[in-house]
Amino acid sequence: MSPLFPALAAGSTRPALHFGDQALSHAELATVAGALAARIAGAPRVAVWATPTLGTAVGVVAALLAGVPVVPVNPKTGERELTHIVTDSSPALVLAERGVELPPILAALERLDTDVTGVMGEAGPAVPLPAEPSPEDPALIVYTSGTTGPPKGVVLPRRAVTATLDALEDAWQWTEADVLVHALPLFHVHGLILGILGPLRRGGSVRHLGRFSTEGVARELSTGATMLFGVPTMYHRIAEALADDPALAKALTGARLLVSGSAALPVHDHERIAAATGRRVIERYGMTETLMNTSVRADGEPRAGTVGVPLAGVELRLVDEAGAGITTYDGDTVGEIQVRGANLFTEYLNRPDATGAAFDDGWFRTGDMAIRDPDGYVRIVGRKATDLIKSGGYKIGAGEIENVLLEHPGVREAAVTGEPDEDLGERIVAWIVPAQADAPPSAEELAAHVGAQLASHKRPRTVRYLDALPRNDMGKIMKRALRG
Structure with missing residues (x-):
């Protein structure tokens, strides 16, 4: 079975992860993550205290190498929500950077530090990497807020991760030569799976800013980075800064791909960025339960206000209020988006009722309302619910x-x-x-x-x-x- 991270298995010396003054090649990452994987092998689940740090990335990769499901934990989560997540997921231990103080409910668990001291500069894995687990084995359990009640644990199998990342390789022409810059949190799908696991699977690299700044974006894109991932708030701040920052405009002009997600990017910001840089931001559409569903392709038309076309391997349909399929692509008829494919989650942890209610004969009900243009482009117009x-x-x-x-x-x-x-x-x-x-x-x-x-x-x-x-x-x- 092919590995989730081929460049780690091959001991590639290409750069992999860069956080501030800390960096690891794929070979160095194999060394530290492989050693940690050997220590946690056999655990039912592990929590990762998901700060925007190199240690978080190492911990997640180690657990994935070991075939142990990862529960990323937002460090800003309040006491009640954190108690629910830990109680619901029952991690056997917690991975965190050395010296980080954990809240009591996590401090009560066995702890392993994700320490990279002394690893940088070493070559090759310290121990043989574990055999690749089954594609259906759970990779991550990511907690997502519903409209009511406590967050639900979305169980994402390994095949969902690989299906999405390989579909984005096709859509974005993503290669090992790409260097991604982003500043997103590492406890949700966008920042962790796309932003960290994506470059690692491709054999490329990621430079994480730790905290978003237009100065950081300009610096990285002007010194070899080729792609930028962000959310609309970040692109809005970029658009605001462009008029007085020619260095930022020049850096964005040189980027191969600018990607926005997690919510709609206002057309006004699209146009301001395009006017200042000559480059168009492309949008994609996904959610925790499905990972990525659609995207504007790198070789397609970067049309503002749309999230592009379904990715390879993703079936997407619109249904009316009666549940009947809408086959008219007229840019006007609204329906709920339903999807199916290898990119879908397997279940909500401990919630068979919610899992059953989420599907319609194998199709996942997204709750998002959309229209489709005659050429198949999807335009999301809002939520089926209002909450x-x-x-x-x-x-x-x-x-x-x-x-x-x-x-x-x-x-x-x-x-x-x-x-x-x-x-x-x-x-x-x-x-x-x-x-x-x-x-x-x-x-x-x-x-x-x-x-x-x-x-x-x-x-x-x-x-x-x-x-x-x-x-x-x-x-x-x-x-x-x-x-x-």
């Missing part, structure tokens, strides 16, 4: 934020919606009926309350106070009335 907010590249469920807000003693009723934001794509808005009309809790207090229980990016950016929430005859909050 998923896309902010700063994150997909955020309104229900869990509402539940935490309602626990605040100063809150009688709460609703959460998204609102357009030039920087974040959408900002989180909390609509509050205070317990005492003359003494409402402040916006800062409510944001801190949410941030203490959930990840920091789930805090409301705006708070609006009402005497009552609009409800229908059944008592359900009418969120469209709030947005109106």
Whole structure:
């Protein structure tokens, strides 16, 4: 069976990972990750404290080499959410960089440090790499927020990872010569699977900025990097900076591929970047459960407002409200996107009910609404539900934020919606009926309350106070009335 990372198995001396002043070749990565893989072999699952560091990448690669499912953990996750993730996934041990302090629930587990000290400069694997596991074996369990309730653990098999990365090799003409620059977090699909595992599978390299900055993007793209991965918030900041930063414009002009994902990139930002650089940003469409479904191809038309065409191996259809297939590609008829293929997850961990409800005769119900142009390009127009907010590249469920807000003693009723934001794509808005009309809790207090229980990016950016929430005859909050 072919390896997940051919360049590691071959002991390639080409650069692989670069984080700040730390870097590893594929051969050096094989040395350190192979040794760590031998130590964790046989574990049922491992958690990885997913800071944007070289140690995180090493830990994930080690677990994948060992055939042990990885649970990436967002270091900014609040106590309640973290407790749910750890309890639900039951990792046997945790991998973290040396010296990093872990929260109590993870500190109680056996810990292995992902230490690369003394490895840089060595050649070849210290131990033989393990045999490649079955394609159906779980590779990662990534927790994703639904519209209500706690996050669900999406079990991604190895074949889903390879299917997506190999389809992107075709769509983006991705080769070992490519050098990727990105600054995304390493606990979700975009930053970890596409941004780290993608270059490693191709035998190329990645330069991670640690923290996004336009200066970092310009520096890396002007010194050999060929590709940039980002979310709309990053590209918005790039568009804002271009007028006063000729070095940034020159660096972007020289890039082979600029890719945006996780939410729609506004057409205004598309046009500003194209005008300043002569280069078009391409968009792709995916989600945790499916990895990547569509993309504008590197050799295709980079059409703003679309996410391109289905990737190789991905079947995509639109269905109407009755579940009937829509076959008219007229750029006008709206339907829900359903997909099937080797890129799909196998189950929601410990949630057979949710897994069953997610599929329609083998087709995964994405909940995203779209139209298709006559040439097959897909244009996403919104969510089937109204409770998923896309902010700063994150997909955020309104229900869990509402539940935490309602626990605040100063809150009688709460609703959460998204609102357009030039920087974040959408900002989180909390609509509050205070317990005492003359003494409402402040916006800062409510944001801190949410941030203490959930990840920091789930805090409301705006708070609006009402005497009552609009409800229908059944008592359900009418969120469209709030947005109106």
